Amino acid sequence: MLKAKSSSKLATLLFVLFFAVALPAGHWLGIVSVNTISLWGRYFCFAIAALGIDLVWGYTGIMSMCQAFFFCLGGYCMGMHLLLKATALQGQELPAFMVWNNITELPFFWQPFNGFVPALLLSLLVPAVVAFVIGYFVFKSRIKGVYMAIITQALALAMYLLFLRNETKLGGTNGLTNFKTLLGLDLYAPGVKVGLYFVAFGMLCLAYVACRKIVGSKFGKILQAIRDSEPRVGYTAYRVLHYKLAVFVAAAVLAGVAGMLYVPQTGIITPGRMDVKASVEMLMWVALGGRGRLKGAIIGALLVNCLYSFCTSLFPEGWLFILGLLYVLTVLYFDKGFLGLLELLFKAKRLKIAESIKQKAKSHQGGYKYSRQ
Amino acid sequence: MLLEVNDLAVAFGGVQALDLEYFSLEDKELRVVIGPNGAGKSTFMDILCGKTQPDRGTVRFREHSITGLTEVQIAELGIGRKFQQPSVFPGLTVFDNMVLAARMKKDVFSSLFFKMTGEFKDKVHAMAERVGLENVLQQPAGALSHGQKQWLEIAIVVLQDPQLLLIDEPAAGMSDRETEKTGELLLGLAEQHGVIVIEHDMHFVKQIANRLVSVLVNGKLLMEGSFEEVRNDQRVIDCYLGRANAQLEKV
Numbered sequence: 001m002l003k004a005k006s007s008s009k010l011a012t013l014l015f016v017l018f019f020a021v022a023l024p025a026g027h028w029l030g031i032v033s034v035n036t037i038s039l040w041g042r043y044f045c046f047a048i049a050a051l052g053i054d055l056v057w058g059y060t061g062i063m064s065m066c067q068a069f070f071f072c073l074g075g076y077c078m079g080m081h082l083l084l085k086a087t088a089l090q091g092q093e094l095p096a097f098m099v100w101n102n103i104t105e106l107p108f109f110w111q112p113f114n115g116f117v118p119a120l121l122l123s124l125l126v127p128a129v130v131a132f133v134i135g136y137f138v139f140k141s142r143i144k145g146v147y148m149a150i151i152t153q154a155l156a157l158a159m160y161l162l163f164l165r166n167e168t169k170l171g172g173t174n175g176l177t178n179f180k181t182l183l184g185l186d187l188y189a190p191g192v193k194v195g196l197y198f199v200a201f202g203m204l205c206l207a208y209v210a211c212r213k214i215v216g217s218k219f220g221k222i223l224q225a226i227r228d229s230e231p232r233v234g235y236t237a238y239r240v241l242h243y244k245l246a247v248f249v250a251a252a253v254l255a256g257v258a259g260m261l262y263v264p265q266t267g268i269i270t271p272g273r274m275d276v277k278a279s280v281e282m283l284m285w286v287a288l289g290g291r292g293r294l295k296g297a298i299i300g301a302l303l304v305n306c307l308y309s310f311c312t313s314l315f316p317e318g319w320l321f322i323l324g325l326l327y328v329l330t331v332l333y334f335d336k337g338f339l340g341l342l343e344l345l346f347k348a349k350r351l352k353i354a355e356s357i358k359q360k361a362k363s364h365q366g367g368y369k370y371s372r373q
Numbered sequence: 374m375l376l377e378v379n380d381l382a383v384a385f386g387g388v389q390a391l392d393l394e395y396f397s398l399e400d401k402e403l404r405v406v407i408g409p410n411g412a413g414k415s416t417f418m419d420i421l422c423g424k425t426q427p428d429r430g431t432v433r434f435r436e437h438s439i440t441g442l443t444e445v446q447i448a449e450l451g452i453g454r455k456f457q458q459p460s461v462f463p464g465l466t467v468f469d470n471m472v473l474a475a476r477m478k479k480d481v482f483s484s485l486f487f488k489m490t491g492e493f494k495d496k497v498h499a500m501a502e503r504v505g506l507e508n509v510l511q512q513p514a515g516a517l518s519h520g521q522k523q524w525l526e527i528a529i530v531v532l533q534d535p536q537l538l539l540i541d542e543p544a545a546g547m548s549d550r551e552t553e554k555t556g557e558l559l560l561g562l563a564e565q566h567g568v569i570v571i572e573h574d575m576h577f578v579k580q581i582a583n584r585l586v587s588v589l590v591n592g593k594l595l596m597e598g599s600f601e602e603v604r605n606d607q608r609v610i611d612c613y614l615g616r617a618n619a620q621l622e623k624v
Contacts, residue, residue: 237448
């Protein structure tokens with residue numbers, strides 16, 4: 001037990017050292033390209049969103065299929081700010097797509113995004129408020145299980161279609177792109193990219209610690225209780241609605257943070273990021289990594305995206321088949337995901353060692369007896 | 374008067390599950406409710422704890438009308454329910470099960486910033502000892518035996534410190550020894566709480582029925598009396614125990 005804990009601590013330390021020291025050092029030594037660094041920076045954003053899914057799905061048992069939508073809300077908020085800055089830098093009054101769509105003045109809901117701080121706050125606030133409203137009605141009507149999945153999925157689709165439209169004044173199919181600077185810093189400078197990588201990694205660590213606190217608190221225990229036996233939670237005088245709402249909003253905020261950090265690193269945000277497939281993929285990261293374990297969500301998000309980059313460059317046609325196969329295997333054989341599999345292997349190994357020690361001791365004892373005789 | 378029920382009725386799809394003219398319970402009284410399958414016993418408890426809404430009638434608990442309240446509001450007023458099928462939190466440890474149940478502020482923020490105190494721990498340990506679960510506190514509740522789950526659920530309900538405990542078939546699936554222990558536990562609880570127990574096992578009823586036994590048949594109250602009175606009442610023998618009367622003769 002103690003051993004397992006210390007080895008898990010060691011793994012965490014190695015993980016942090018690798019991404020905080022080794023990878024950037026590799027870049028400065030010229031081994032790792034800035035693109036790779038930036039790619040990992042984006043994966044960290046996905047991992048932050050995955051943490052939110054794990055809270056909602058893994059711990060509370062609510063299958064929410066619109067996490068990518070919240071991710072995009074955060075992303076669009078930051079994207080709007082970046083686009084306004086880029087437009088101003090070019091000495092124009094309106095972003096190019098608005099000019100093409102015959103919009104003559106900046107729509108009112110674009111106004112607050114001129115400032116960095118308001119944009120930052122809004123990219124947290126907007127997902128939170130939207131999640132609160134959705135969550136309130138869904139949880140109030142006691143929608144559960146597969147119905148929850150269907151409703152959130154339908155919502156994700158509806159929002160996707162809404163964002164696709166030019167009338168929404170958010171860039172339509174093309175989304176928001178052509179960003180130039182963030183706080184006056186050139187987004188394409190390698191130094192800024194590495195900086196954003198560090199910010200994303202720092203946020204991931206911070207999000208992990210915060211989730212750890214949440215999960216370890218009595219609040220976290222109640223979330224698990226809701227997952228296992230929701231009626232009993234009600235009869236124990238907890239207002240299940242409030243708890244579900246709280247965790248749903250917390251997850252949306254995590255997704256918002258993730259989206260906000262993702263956009264300056266990618267340089268584009270389109271409605272494609274929030275389609276149904278994107279949300280389902282996020283669930284898959286968590287399922288493959290290890291549902292109901294925070295580390296599982298992070299490992300899942302990083303691993304699947306890593307694999308995605310590999311596979312799509314090696315055999316682009318095969319990726320979805322590989323992902324599907326992995327998912328089926330996980331569902332059938334490793335319901336605790338990759339993390340569960342790792343632990344199982346470690347446990348088996350430890351048991352083997354313990355066994356061999358025992359046998360050695362036995363044979364030793366036997367030998368002793370024999371010699372006495 | 375702890376609980377007073379007037380003209381309570383509920384029907385499910387045309388079947389009158391419950392049609393209770395009057396029922397009352399004194400403070401710190403232990404009442405056993407018996408009746409054949411489908412007599413409306415569990416339905417009665419479902420209404421008392423807010424799981425089911427009645428079609429008509431009033432339920433007054435400590436001078437509050439509780440019809441129309443949610444299960445959380447009823448639990449807050451002080452009614453705790455133990456279900457027929459043990460309903461605990463299988464994924465949490467026995468200790469955490471009890472911590473979650475204990476009476477305290479139960480809003481989101483209090484839970485988020487809850488700090489365990491030594492005093493609180495002692496309270497949980499004392500309860501664990503009372504129900505004989507002190508050696509399995511760190512085990513997940515899902516790994517407990519059926520009897521242990523029953524006790525855990527009783528502990529969960531008692532830790533909420535309700536004035537009224539609704540206990541649905543506590544001895545189901547228990548050995549004789551366990552059943553007797555459960556009886557002692559319930560009698561002990563009745564010194565501080567009002568308790569309503571639904572039970573089928575006549576030996577068990579005999580052990581715990583210290584005052585009145587209510588007999589429900591087809592949703593209606595057939596009679597109320599001491600265990601001896603109920604046992605010897607011809608109507609009870611006829612409709613509840615059947616003509617063969619095997620179970621009563623054994624007692």
